[in-house]
Amino acid sequence: MKISRVFTAVLALLMTVAAGLIFGSGAAVASPMPTVVLVHGAFADATSWDGVAADLRSRGYRVVVPDNPLRGPAYDASVIEKTVADIDGPVVLVGHSYGGAVITNVHDPKVQSLVYIAAFAPVQGEPVQITIDPIRFPGSQLLPPALGLKIVDDPHAIGGKNVDGYVTDEYFHSVFAQDVSDETAATMLAHQKSAALWANLELGGPPSWANTPSWYLVAGEDRVIPATAQRFMANRMGANTSELPTSHASLVSQPGAVADVIVAAAHG
Numbered sequence: 723m724k725i726s727r728v729f730t731a732v733l734a735l736l737m738t739v740a741a742g743l744i745f746g747s748g749a750a751v752a753s754p755m756p757t758v759v760l761v762h763g764a765f766a767d768a769t770s771w772d773g774v775a776a777d778l779r780s781r782g783y784r785v786v787v788p789d790n791p792l793r794g795p796a797y798d799a800s801v802i803e804k805t806v807a808d809i810d811g812p813v814v815l816v817g818h819s820y821g822g823a824v825i826t827n828v829h830d831p832k833v834q835s836l837v838y839i840a841a842f843a844p845v846q847g848e849p850v851q852i853t854i855d856p857i858r859f860p861g862s863q864l865l866p867p868a869l870g871l872k873i874v875d876d877p878h879a880i881g882g883k884n885v886d887g888y889v890t891d892e893y894f895h896s897v898f899a900q901d902v903s904d905e906t907a908a909t910m911l912a913h914q915k916s917a918a919l920w921a922n923l924e925l926g927g928p929p930s931w932a933n934t935p936s937w938y939l940v941a942g943e944d945r946v947i948p949a950t951a952q953r954f955m956a957n958r959m960g961a962n963t964s965e966l967p968t969s970h971a972s973l974v975s976q977p978g979a980v981a982d983v984i985v986a987a988a989h990g
Contacts, residue, residue: 756812756988757784763819764917765889773977792917793878794924799827806830814988817841823850826929835987836934840941843955844926851922853951861948868893886916897945899971931959937987940965941972
């Protein structure tokens with residue numbers, strides 16, 4: 723009788739282990755951690771993600787921070803798509819500010835989730851300029867004299883020249899990143915990249931967020947993209963939404979909190 727009970731117990735254990743291997747329960751078939759791709763926005767470069775990238779890497783994530791050309795959503799998305807194509811396994815794609823318009827135009831089945839940090843999330847046929855329209859969404863302070871324009875060399879433009887926008891020195895700290903120190907703002911200003919004016923006017927393509935789980939972190943004290951516009955876009959896309967009382971540069975002023983949202987998206 724005792725031998726029978728032992729045999730039954732061993733058989734049950736073997737069946738449990740086999741079921742785990744076949745149907746996917748247990749650590750034997752655990753999914754790999756996704757690679758996080760961080761896409762910067764206008765008036766910044768890849769260094770704007772330094773704090774967030776360091777936080778994510780300390781948690782065991784592989785992080786890739788490509789350069790965003792800031793020439794227009796279609797062209798820039800094609801550059802980011804090449805980055806994603808070179809990555810093995812699932813990807814969490816994150817965009818800040820104008821970078822949101824870029825990731826909205828990236829289509830790759832490896833992208834398991836999208837994260838928007840105070841970012842544009844246009845629908846098809848919509849330029850990002852609409853979502854900072856002062857009549858619908860008042861509050862943006864990114865207007866002249868805070869917004870400057872200049873002619874730049876651009877091999878992608880007709881005639882090799884383009885009109886770029888940038889945040890002027892006098893207003894960069896107070897408009898773009900009012901909640902960081904003077905020293906940090908000076909460093910950000912030194913790394914500022916101008917963006918093609920056309921990037922705000924180009925019509926968006928089919929949005930990737932329409933069929934990809936999305937997260938949105940609203941910057942409640944944003945002086946570039948009004949918080950009302952951010953909440954509108956987040957609600958329209960059905961995103962998992964949270965909010966922080968930060969400037970437009972929440973990725974610099976609150977990197978840990980931004981990383982938390984990205985980790986939530988990684989876990990789905």
